[in-house]
Amino acid sequence: MTAADAALPATADAVIIGAGMVGAATAAALAATGRRVCVIDRSGPFGGTTGAGEGNILVSDHLPGPDLSLALRSLTLWREFAAEHGAQFEFEAKGGVVVAHDQDQLAELLDQAGRQRAAGVEVTGLDQAGLAEAEPDLAPGLAGGAFYPQDCQVQPMRAAVAHLALARRHGGLSVARAEATGLEPVTRNAPPRLVTDRGRIAAPVVVNAAGPWSGEVARRLGSDLPVRPRRGHILVTEPLPRVIGHKVYECDYVAAVGRDDDVLACSAVVESTASGTVLIGSSRDFGGALPGTGARAAPPDAGVLSAMARRAIALFPFLHRVRAIRAYTGYRPACRDHLPVIGPDPLVAGLYHASGHEGAGIGLAPATAELLAGIIDGTATAVDPEPFSPARFAVPPARTAGRHDR
Amino acid sequence: MTGDRVRFSFDGRPMDAPRGMTIGGALLAGGVRSWRLTRSGGRPRGVFCGIGACFDCLVDVGGDHAVRACLIPLRDGDEVRTCASPGRRE
C-alpha cells in the first residue's frame, strides 16, 4: 500500500499538514510521546520546499538571538540522529566558509563572527592565506573569511524519509494524500476535526507544517499567518571531482535573507555534493508562482540564473567552463519578521503552527519539532518558545475582560 | 594529415578513420565499443542513442572533458581518452 491509497483515519492523536522535513520531524517528535500521528500532504511527500533545497544545517548564517539558539539546539539534535542514521541521508559535517571580498566586508564579517562566538558558535577568522588554504580554488584577491566547522549538509528528502521511519518505529504513524480544506472547531464534546478532500479526521492537535503554503492553510483553517513564499533558484553542475570542500558563500548572504523588499537578492552560495555535482545558489525574490495554487508554474528565470552563475564564477574561476545540467526553483516559507512560527494558534483551539523557517527549514526542523512537542505537552523546553509564538502577530482585540495579550 | 583519413589516438593507441566521421563512429569503426566508465559502478559505456540525447557516449578529447562522441567530428591529431566519470554516487 502506498501513500496514494492509504485511507484517512477517522481519528488521530495528532494530524500534521505537510509531509516535508518539518512535518516529518514533528511526526517523529509527537510519535515519541506515544501519540498516534497522521501526516497528510496533498501531493507527493517531500515534494515541496524539502525537495528543492540544498539540505543545509547551518549555524553560520544565524545571528545571536532566538534564531541562533534554535539553530544550535537543532544542530545538537541532528548530530545525535545522524550518529545512528546519517549514512541514510548523506550527512556530512563539511563545515562552512564565508567569504569577504574586501576589507570592509571582512571587518563586518569578523565582528559578526565574534558575536556569534560569544553566543556559542565555533568560528575561526581566516585571512587571505587561511582562506586560500581552506579553499584553494577560490579566486585570488579575496580579503579573507570565516570558517564555521559546525555547518553540515544532508540529502533533504532522504532525511525526511528517515524521520518518518523514526516516527513509524515509535508506532502509530499513517501518511495519507489529502488536502486540508477546513477545520470544524472544537466543541464541548468533541475535539477539532480537520476537513480534507478525502474526509474528516478528528484530532486534538492539528499542526500546520505546510511550508510556503502555510499562510493559505492557516486561512483555510480559520486563522491568519504572515508566511509567504520566497522564491529561490539553484543551478546544478555536471559531476566533478571534489574540489570544493565546504559550503562556501558570500558574506552578504545574511543580509539577503534579512531583506524585506521585493527586489531580487542574489548572493553566491557554492558547494559540492556527495554525488559530485556542485550546487550554485542563491537567489531570493517574491516572484514566480507557488505550485498548486492554480497559477501556472513559472520556470526558472534566466536572468537570475545568469546572475548566480556570474557570482559563482567570481568566487571559483574554474567554474566558467563547467556545465550546468539542471536548474530549479523552490519556495521558502518566509515569515514577516524573519523568525519561524512555532506554537499554538491564538485564535483556533487545537491548531498549532510549525512554519516560517525561510531557507533554514532543514536545519531547524528537529528543534522545531522538539519545541512544539514540549509546548503541546506543557513540558520544559530547551529553547524559549516565546519569540516564536504565533500570538506575536495577533492584533490586540478590543478590550475584553480576562483576555491577555502576548 | 591531409587526405581521406584522419590520424588520432585512443588511450594512447594510434588509430585512424575516414575523414568526416564523428569520434564515436571512428572508435566503433576501429573496433572500440566502449570509451567511458560510469561514475558509481565503473561500468563501460559506448554509444546508446546515437543522436546526442542520452549522454552515454561521453569521451575526453584533448583538453575537453565529457563531450558526446556521437556528435563531435573527429579532427587530425585528436587525443581521445576514456572518460572516467568523476565523483561518486552516494
Added chain:
Amino acid sequence: MSTPSRSESDIAVVGAGPAGLAAALAAAGFGCTVTLIDSGPAIGGQIYRQNLLGADRGAGAPGAGAVPPRLRRAARHRRIRHLAATSVWHAEQEPDGWFRLRLAGPDRPEPEPDGEAGGTGTALGGQAGGAGPAVLRARAVVLATGAAELVLPFPGWDLPGVTTAGAAQALLKSQGVTVGQRVLVSGSGPLLFPVAAGLAEAGVRVVAVLEATAARVGARHAVRFAAYPGKLREAAGYAATLVRHRVPVRAGHAVVACRGAGRVERATIARLDRDWRPVPGSRREEAVDAVHVSFGFSPALDLARLLGCADAQHPIRPTAAVRCDADLATSVAGVFAAGEVTGVGGAQAAELKGYLAGASAARYLGRLHPVAYTARTRTLRSRLGPARRFAALLDDAYPLRPGWLDWPEPDTIACRCEETRWAEIGRAVAAGAADVRSVKGLTRCGMGYCQGRICGPIVQYAVAAAAGRPLGEVGDLHSRPVLTPVPLDVIAGEG
C-alpha cells in the same frame, strides 16, 4: 570575452528535420525572415541523415537517406539563416511579446575557419556552432524538436553494444559504421523493419527481428493498412529485403535480457504473452555482439514546456505531445509546432505539418492574409487528416503492454546516467513517494546529464504502476529549465 552578440528574426524554427525545414521554407516563402536552429552538423534531422563521409565513401548509395531536394533549399534560401551545431538552452517570452532564445554551441567548439582543417565533410551546413549569436529574438517560434526513441529496460541493457534502433540507423546512414556483426533488432513499431533491412543490406547478420506485439493483434488492424498503399509498399519493400537476407521476423517475442563481459555477448529471447510478459520456459539465448531496441517514439517536449505550451498525455504510453489547434498554433500565442513533437506520425506527415505551421506563423505575423492562408493551405490541411489517421492506426497496431515491467530484475539499471537500480523505484514508492518528482528526489533518476530523456518514460510508467495511479497523474520528466548542459560562462552571459 566579447559581449554576447544579438540577433533577431521574424521566426525562430527549432529543429531542422522535415518539419522544421518545411516550416522555414513556407514562412520564408511568405516573406518572413527565419532563423533555423539545429543541434546537428547538417540539416535533415534524424530521418534524413547526411552521409558525413562524402558521396562515395561506402555509406550506402550516394545521397541515400539524404535530404530531399525540395527541402534542401532551406539551407540556401536568402531569408533563412541556418545555425548548425547550435542548441537552445533556454527560451522565454518577453513583455513585448517577442521570444528570447538563448543559444549554445556544440560540446567542442569548432576551430576558427582560418585554423587547421575542420574535416567534418558536411557541405550543407550553416554557421559553425560557437560563432553564431548567443541570444536570438524572434516574434514567433515554430517548435520542430522531433521525438526521441522510447526504450524499455531489461537486465544488461546497459552493456556496450546494446543501442537504440535509431542509433544503428544513424551510424549506418551517416558514417557506414555498424555496431555489431551478428545482431538482434527488438522492440515494437514500424522502425524495426527499415533498421533491420538497412543492416542486412550492409552485410550485418541480423539474427532476427523481434516484434513484441502478437501477430494476431497486428492482424486485427491489417485491413486498415490497406488505406495507405504507399506505406504498404514501403513495408513490403523492407519485408522483401529481410526475406532476401533470410532474416526471420518473430512477432510476440522480445529480447528480455543481455549478458557479457564488458559488452553484450549473449541475448535472451523470450516469447511474450499478449501483455508482454515472458512466457515461462520460452527463453533461449543467442550469441550476438549487438542488440538494437526501439519501442516507438517520445516527443521531445522540453522546449515546449519551457515556453508554457500545453501538452496532452498519451492514454497508454508514457509520452505526451504538444497540443495544437487545426492551424498548429500551440496554447501560447506566437508559438507553433510541427512534426513528431505534435504526435508521432512519420516524415511525410511532419513535412506537411511543417508547411502548415510556417504558413500559420506567417499569418500570425501579418505576412500572409488570412484569406490567402485559408486558400493556400487547403490542400495541406486536407492531407493532414489521413496522416493523423495513420498515426492513430500505428498506435492501435503497436500498443504498449505492461508486461515489460516483469523484464527488469531488482538490480537492473533504471536510470543509465545515475545508475539507479530498478528496485529503488519500488522502494521509493513504498516510502511514500507516489509521483515521478518525489521518486526522482529519492533515487536520483533523471538527475544526470540526460535529465530524464531516456529514463523519464520508464520511471513514469513504473511509478504509475507501483503507486496504482493513472499515467497522466504522476508527473513526468519532460520539463527541463536548462534544455541542454551549458557552460556556466554561457549562462553568465560572458561566454
